[in-house]
Amino acid sequence: MKILVVGPSWVGDMVMSQSLYKALKQLHPQAQLDVLAPDWCRPMLERMPEVDNALRMPLGHGDLQLAVRWKLAKQLKQSHYDWAITQPNSLKAALIPWFAGIKQRTGWKGESRYGLLNDLRSNKQAFPLMVERYVSLAHPKSNMTSAEALPGYGHPALAANINNQQQALAQLKLNTQQPILALCPGAEFGPAKRWPEQHYAKVAAHWIEQCQGQAWIFGSDKDQTVGEQIIEHLPKALQSHCHNLAGKTKLAEAIDLMALAKLAISNDSGLMHIAAALQLPLIAVYGSSSPQYTPPLTDKAEILHTDIECRPCFKKTCQFGHLKCLTELAPERAISAMKNLID
Structure with a gap:
């Protein structure tokens, strides 16, 4: 399996994302896990052993630039990802996996993303912590009824270079x-x-x-x-x-x-x-x-x-x-x- 995660753009959110990456590797130990993130977040990804490739997102906060997203998606399509998880809640964050034709596209409901995501989660209130919302995306939707249903997950642990x-x-x-x-x-x-x-x-x-x-x-x-x-x-x-x-x-x-x-x-x-x-x-x-x-x-x-x-x-x-x-x-x-x- 090849998994693409569209990661967040904020430093703190990216750190907390490691709990999602840990969960994905526990569930799919043989999977290739690639994370798409802006340059300022990539040093953290490089210090997370769960991440196989830290891919460069060339756009920053608030940038739409459809042509850039389309071009990046065409490049990613060559990697034949099986599953994409979109962590940010914005519509534009969900465009790249859709443009890339990735079959399974998971994320939380937000900004009219119907169709762009085909594994849409909507029960945010059942997961009060941000890290719980992240980790729940690694698990089947049918199992994720509340935070109490989450299996144990690991805290972030960065490894210094x-x-x-x-x-x-x-x-x-x-x-x-x-x-x-x-x-x-x-x-x-x-x-x-x-x-x-x-x-x-x-x-x-x-x-x-x-x-x-x-x-x-x-x-x-x-x-x-x-x-x-x-x-x-x-x-x-x-x-x-x-x-x-x-x-x-x-x-x-x-x-x-x-x-x-x-x-x-x-x-x-x-x-x-x-x-x-x-x-x-x-x-x-x-x-x-x-x-x-x-x-x-x-x-x-x-x-x-x-x-x-x-x-x-x-x-x-x-x-x-x-x-x-x-x-x-x-x-x-x-x-x-x-x-x-x-x-």
Whole structure:
């Protein structure tokens, strides 16, 4: 059997997708499993042993470009796939398997995809977690009546590339002589997910002083400024023990370097799911969002949030302008969680 999965375009969603790939390989151990994904997600696929080929999706978020999709589908048709699973809910995501003439096309109901998908699932409410919705697509529709019907499935587990890791250490002039705290202060979704930089700084200061450690800040170009702000909030004597790697690494290097950490603290973001998949002890900070839908998939996490009346609101920005769900989440709670995880 040859299986094509049209993967998601968000980093966190792609990490959670590994549970689907694990389920497919358990059910069909001899199958070839290929995943179609944008370039920024492919480093994760290359670190998932279940994936045989990480195929390049040349289009980004929101791009329709029918001619490009048609051309890619004609190329994929030469591979004679038996089954396609479309993870995104959009109509355009379902076009390529249909154009490619793949006989069985599975996915969730969304954006009038009748016909494009011929194994259409519609009972999303029976699967409250995103990972459950993903994994259920590996199983026959008739069996998938609720999340309780799902057989056991494996958590994501990314495998670091050691050669790439050592090259990144040398290039960035980093060492592992002191235990590493990974800080992930960004959130692509919006400011209502971002724990204040001064709170991150207080936790980092505790780690550096009490654990004789160092802190590495991970993120994209957009997170460089908040990384510098965290360092500025540290006492002068501790600033040399905190390294801002935001924007200095590609996702592949970030994954491999983060694997060296002893502990990670992160907003609800793609990097949170990467830290969980690297099986790091993890402190997960939730502001406007909720762990009820996309929790970190690990047994080594402490989940922190406030219980103020207006959360979770799932807004990108605070509709009241106070961000109390984040500002009132004291760094002392993270320090206490840190002690529990380390112990």
